[in-house]
Amino acid sequence: xxxxxxxxxxxxxxxxxxxxxxxxxxxxxxxxxxxxxxxxxxxxxxxxxxxxxxxxxxxxxxxxxxxxxxxxxxxxxxxxxxxxxxxxxxxxxxxxxxxxxxxxxxxxxxxxxxxxxxxxxxxxxxxxxxxxxxxxxxxxxxxxxxxxxxxxxxxxxxxxxxxxxxxxxxxxxxxxxxxxxxxxxxxxxxxxxxxxxxxxxxxxxxxxxxxxxxxxxxxxxxxxxxxxxxxxxxxxxxxxxxxxxxxxxxxxxxxxxxxxxxxxxxxxxxxxxxxxxxxxxxxxxxxxxxxxxxxxxxxxxxxxxxxxxxxxxx
Amino acid sequence: xxxxxxxxxxxxxxxxxxxxxxxxxxxxxxxxxxxxxxxxxxxxxxxxxxxxxxxxxxxxxxxxxxxxxxxxxxxxxxxxxxxxxxxxxxxxxxxxxxxxxxxxxxx
Numbered sequence: 001x002x003x004x005x006x007x008x009x010x011x012x013x014x015x016x017x018x019x020x021x022x023x024x025x026x027x028x029x030x031x032x033x034x035x036x037x038x039x040x041x042x043x044x045x046x047x048x049x050x051x052x053x054x055x056x057x058x059x060x061x062x063x064x065x066x067x068x069x070x071x072x073x074x075x076x077x078x079x080x081x082x083x084x085x086x087x088x089x090x091x092x093x094x095x096x097x098x099x100x101x102x103x104x105x106x107x108x109x110x111x112x113x114x115x116x117x118x119x120x121x122x123x124x125x126x127x128x129x130x131x132x133x134x135x136x137x138x139x140x141x142x143x144x145x146x147x148x149x150x151x152x153x154x155x156x157x158x159x160x161x162x163x164x165x166x167x168x169x170x171x172x173x174x175x176x177x178x179x180x181x182x183x184x185x186x187x188x189x190x191x192x193x194x195x196x197x198x199x200x201x202x203x204x205x206x207x208x209x210x211x212x213x214x215x216x217x218x219x220x221x222x223x224x225x226x227x228x229x230x231x232x233x234x235x236x237x238x239x240x241x242x243x244x245x246x247x248x249x250x251x252x253x254x255x256x257x258x259x260x261x262x263x264x265x266x267x268x269x270x271x272x273x274x275x276x277x278x279x280x281x282x283x284x285x286x287x288x289x290x291x292x293x294x295x296x297x298x299x300x301x302x303x304x305x306x307x308x309x310x311x312x313x314x
Numbered sequence: 315x316x317x318x319x320x321x322x323x324x325x326x327x328x329x330x331x332x333x334x335x336x337x338x339x340x341x342x343x344x345x346x347x348x349x350x351x352x353x354x355x356x357x358x359x360x361x362x363x364x365x366x367x368x369x370x371x372x373x374x375x376x377x378x379x380x381x382x383x384x385x386x387x388x389x390x391x392x393x394x395x396x397x398x399x400x401x402x403x404x405x406x407x408x409x410x411x412x413x414x415x416x417x418x419x420x421x
Contacts, residue, residue: 035383185322
């Protein structure tokens, strides 16, 4: 188990005042809140912040942590000495048993921490299981064709002896054709099991698309950049355009400029009211890297009276 | 491990959620959603029902995410309802702008 430097997590000095700790936490919590932050590791950072603050905001816990941690560096292998917490009396608190804290936190402040915390309460009651929410990442192609995805879920459950255990289960789920970013799939009865005789909760899966190398997605519409050679744009051409459902032929009109938005109606994400595929033209220019190419460019330069900057007045 | 392929129900833009369904899906008390509606942070799409019985309220599916975000903002950052309404609004704007930006690829 690695030692966690809670001061480092909050970016404060070891002798920081309670006020400084609070301000540092609030500032970072707003920055890394998973609903607000776009950083990939926001959720992990936010949890780490919460754990650090949980300890440092409480003078008792902070003193215990300081005493314990004075000889450790962050990431160093850590084992709490036996009975290290003798002499501290903690008033229970809301931390014990939460599956959200690190192993390090649990070993110090988890179950059995301090002597005032009682054993597990064993109660029998009936309560509907909670509804769960999870994200599923799919590819754009899956939305065109439909797919089956395996989703691994971790959910804390209470075992027969009253301990909270993280239970893993894998579900195979059909992704229906036509799903869009942010839509939900509801699986009835796949949430937490109910307590006693009550019904299980539902599982809500939120659809998210993996970033695609050539397509961009806006709701039901899809965008693609289509490179064109200068002669295709100038003279017009029939070109192949890829779509997530397979390539199609597209007519490019003579004199098509770069950056023109062409619409392939109904070629977006399919459904009763399908989206459109927007093709954005992009002129690409071949390099003058051979004698033939150089000659052709020179010929154009000599024979075409073309000033691309005429509108700029120069 | 469950080898059966599960068929879920796709909640698309046409899906309507009652207040009760929304509460249960977000594990949240009815009163809190009523407060969000009164603050204007959340709107039933059948607007004419706002003044009427809460059981007549119907929500679109994107309210699911909104309520869950609102709940986390309150729990984690201690933001009040006015603040939540503002944050939800701004988050929506950022989302729209980012999608536009991505489609134009001015990144």
